[in-house]
Amino acid sequence: xxxxxxxxxxxxxxxxxxxxxxxxxxxxxxRLYWYRQTLGQGPEFLxxxxxxAQLEKSRLLxxxxxxxxxxxxxxxxEIQRTEQGDxxxxxxxxSFLSGFEETQYFGPGTRLLVL
Amino acid sequence: xxxxxxxxDQVNVxxxxxxxxxxxxxxxxxPYLFWYVQYPNRGLQFLLKYITGDNLVxxxxxxxxxxxxxxxxxxxxxxxxxxxxxxxxxxxxxxPDRGAGRRALTFGSGTRLQVxx
Numbered sequence: 435x436x437x438x439x440x441x442x443x444x445x446x447x448x449x450x451x452x453x454x455x456x457x458x459x460x461x462x463x464x465r466l467y468w469y470r471q472t473l474g475q476g477p478e479f480l481x482x483x484x485x486x487a488q489l490e491k492s493r494l495l496x497x498x499x500x501x502x503x504x505x506x507x508x509x510x511x512e513i514q515r516t517e518q519g520d521x522x523x524x525x526x527x528x529s530f531l532s533g534f535e536e537t538q539y540f541g542p543g544t545r546l547l548v549l
Numbered sequence: 550x551x552x553x554x555x556x557x558d559q560v561n562v563x564x565x566x567x568x569x570x571x572x573x574x575x576x577x578x579x580p581y582l583f584w585y586v587q588y589p590n591r592g593l594q595f596l597l598k599y600i601t602g603d604n605l606v607x608x609x610x611x612x613x614x615x616x617x618x619x620x621x622x623x624x625x626x627x628x629x630x631x632x633x634x635x636x637x638x639x640x641x642x643x644x645p646d647r648g649a650g651r652r653a654l655t656f657g658s659g660t661r662l663q664v665x666x
Contacts, residue, residue, distance in 0.1 A: 438592070467653065476553075476639050476656030477593070490653065525592055535600055538654060540585070540592035 436461055438541035440526050446547045447516055454512045455544045459528030466509050467527040467538060468501055470494065477525050483509060484531075516548045551576045551644045555657035562630045563665050570625040570660045572640030582623040583641040583654065584614055593639060599623060610634070630664045637661050 439458045447453050459466050465484050469477035480499070481491045485506040495501075498516075503509040513520055523545050527538040552575045562568045574580055581600055585593035597608025604616045614625045623640060638661075641654040 440592075465652065474658070476641075476658050477654075478656070479653035482652055492653070527593075536652070537583075537595055537598060539595060542590075542592040545590075 438526055438528050438539055440524075440541040440544050442544060443542060444545050444547075446549065448549050449518060450515055452512065452514045453516060453546065454510055455524055455526075455546075457509045457511070457526030457528075457541060459507070459509070459526070460530075460539060463528035463530045463539075464506070465529045465531055465536065465538075466503055467529070468509070468511050469525040469527065471523040471525055471543070472521075480511075513546075516546075518548045521546055521548045551580075551642050551655045553640050553642050553655055553657035555638075555640055555660045557660050558658075559661045559663060561663045561665065564632050565629050568627050568630040568634070568662065568664070570638050570640075570662060572623045572625065572657060573621050574623060574640070574642045575621065576642055576644040578644050580623075581643040581645055582614075582616060583643075584608065584612070584623075584625050585639045585641065585656075587637040587639065587659070596625070596638075630662075632664050632666050635662055635664045 441456045467482040468480040471477040479492050480495050481501050483503040498514045501511045523543045525543045527540045529536040529538045554573045583598045584596040587593050597606050599606045599616045607613045637659045639659050640657045
């Protein structure tokens with residue numbers, strides 16, 4: 435299966451620590467998205483890349499959050515000085531833009547718990 | 550701003566009966582609409598999408614959805630529910646008229662489908 439993969443699947447950290455998540459998109463997908471999902475809610479957009487360019491960032495993406503996609507393949511999402519409110523599922527999705535159509539395919543997510 | 554409403558937190562249906570999961574949307578232009586399903590501790594799986602054309606869209610696992618522009622709805626349906634359909638279902642919208650830079654999906658809060666044997 436060559437779907438979207440995310441690592442780690444689970445992360446427990448203490449408040450104030452830094453964490454980094456990795457997303458490997460479907461091969462040849464040129465777009466990569468990060469979403470955050472809290473309990474009982476739908477995913478909320480954080481940021482997205484087209485190839486290595488970060489084209490949009492949500493207001494949810496505070497200064498403590500940074501995302502990169504250095505070679506247009508995998509992406510990392512780093513959260514600095516974690517807070518308890520950062521506890522959530524972080525979802526990555528990838529897509530291939532064809533004309534105006536694209537379908538985002540999601541990975542299994544990384545569940546973060548900040549103690 | 551674009552938004553999605555899923556008015557039912559939970560839908561209960563008996564196995565073999567038809568099911569409907571409701572979704573209404575709000576966008577300024579013509580919507581692109583999607584349904585995803587989420588099983589416990591897993592990411593979202595794509596079910597189907599409406600971009601243009603026939604208002605009835607068929608997707609994976611026997612699901613279909615009907616786009617109704619006048620009612621701004623995109624309800625998910627299946628003629629005969631299975632116990633294995635029990636999961637969390639999300640409707641999502643994207644407004645393509647907002648420009649090339651705005652590609653993110655806006656999701657509803659989800660509807661839990663429980664199919665009883």
